[in-house]
Amino acid sequence: LAIDYVPGGEEGDHRLKGALQLHQFETARVAQTVFPKELGSLDARVDLRSEVKGRGNRLWELLERAEVDFGVEGKGTVRLTSPDARTASTLLVMGGLVTLSPELRALGRLLRKFAEMPVDRLLIEGGRDATGAIRLSKVWFDSPQARLLGTGDVPATSSPLAARPLDLRFDLSARDEVGLILGRMRLLESPVDAQGFRRLNRSIVVGGNVGRPDSSALYDLLARAVDGSRGTWGFIMRKVQREVERQQAQAAKAKGKTP
Numbered sequence: 629l630a631i632d633y634v635p636g637g638e639e640g641d642h643r644l645k646g647a648l649q650l651h652q653f654e655t656a657r658v659a660q661t662v663f664p665k666e667l668g669s670l671d672a673r674v675d676l677r678s679e680v681k682g683r684g685n686r687l688w689e690l691l692e693r694a695e696v697d698f699g700v701e702g703k704g705t706v707r708l709t710s711p712d713a714r715t716a717s718t719l720l721v722m723g724g725l726v727t728l729s730p731e732l733r734a735l736g737r738l739l740r741k742f743a744e745m746p747v748d749r750l751l752i753e754g755g756r757d758a759t760g761a762i763r764l765s766k767v768w769f770d771s772p773q774a775r776l777l778g779t780g781d782v783p784a785t786s787s788p789l790a791a792r793p794l795d796l797r798f799d800l801s802a803r804d805e806v807g808l809i810l811g812r813m814r815l816l817e818s819p820v821d822a823q824g825f826r827r828l829n830r831s832i833v834v835g836g837n838v839g840r841p842d843s844s845a846l847y848d849l850l851a852r853a854v855d856g857s858r859g860t861w862g863f864i865m866r867k868v869q870r871e872v873e874r875q876q877a878q879a880a881k882a883k884g885k886t887p
Contacts (some may be wrong), residue, residue: 631690644690651677655704658790669841672704672750682758696756703749706769706776708742711844711861718865731854732868734809738850743805747771760784767796772805773806775825782838790839798832801825813853 629646636645656671669758682694710718715729721736747769754764768774778798785792802810803824810816816826836842844861851864 631687636681640685640689642684642687642690644680644682644684646680648676648678648680650668652702654712669707669709670704670750671707672702672747674700674702674704674750676700692760693758694756696759698754698756700752701750703747704885705751706747706771707841708745708846710739710742710847721865721868723862729854731813732810735850738806738809741773745769745771745774760862764796767798773802773804775801776832778832778834780834782880790837793837794834794836794838794841796834800828800832802828813850815849815853 630645632645633641634643635641651675654673676698678696678698680694680696682690684690684693711871718739721732721739749768749770751766751768752764752765754762756762759782764778764780764782767778767780768876776798778796780794780796782792782875783793801821802816803826807824808827809815810828811826815828815830817829818826822827830841832849834841834843835845835846847861849863855864855867880887
């Protein structure tokens with residue numbers, strides 16, 4: 629790290645230039661510092677490299693206005709938490725205990741895949757501009773049955789990084805069991821690449837914030853594919869809950885009539 633003093637410079641009297649590397653950084657521990665009761669959506673050991681530069685009239689401005697290029701590479705586990713993950717209907721579907729239809733059983737298998745997705749390689753590249761806004765030029769997750777490739781943005785706000793809004797757009801490709809399930813839902817394009825992956829026929833939007841991403845758009849898409857309607861994830865889960873309660877009531881009634 630170097631800081632130079634250059635009086636009369638057009639962009640400020642002080643100049644900052646430096647580099648930072650972190651090896652085998654544990655991402656989950658950062659998320660759990662902010663959200664102690666939750667598992668992080670990304671649990672990985674990563675190597676971080678970054679280059680920083682800045683100009684300003686005061687020393688604090690060097691950090692406030694610093695421009696950073698960074699890259700993250702490693703492997704671990706990605707967790708896509710489904711909306712209403714703690715509701716009874718979601719738990720029943722996810723646990724494979726609901727046998728109302730083949731589509732719901734397939735949905736349960738997908739939920740289990742997304743809940744703990746091993747990632748053989750993850751790569752994130754991007755930068756921070758002088759205002760504090762972050763651009764993600766490449767976000768790449770490579771797992772045995774699914775691949776995610778996307779870009780995104782994190783706007784400059786006064787909030788800590790983990791609490792800032794997140795805007796990510798992904799293309800998903802799948803093969804093997806995940807590809808088979810999504811294919812039966814008519815969510816994959818026909819072409820198959822050299823590794824056997826087929827691409828999802830629409831992009832996935834992930835919102836929320838950096839420390840707590842919101843992937844509900846993906847689950848709404850899965851719900852519509854299963855239900856054949858334009859409903860949301862919550863809508864189909866309420867239908868599941870009503871049907872389960874109806875069956876339980878019928879079973880209790882039948883038991884009461886047994887001599």
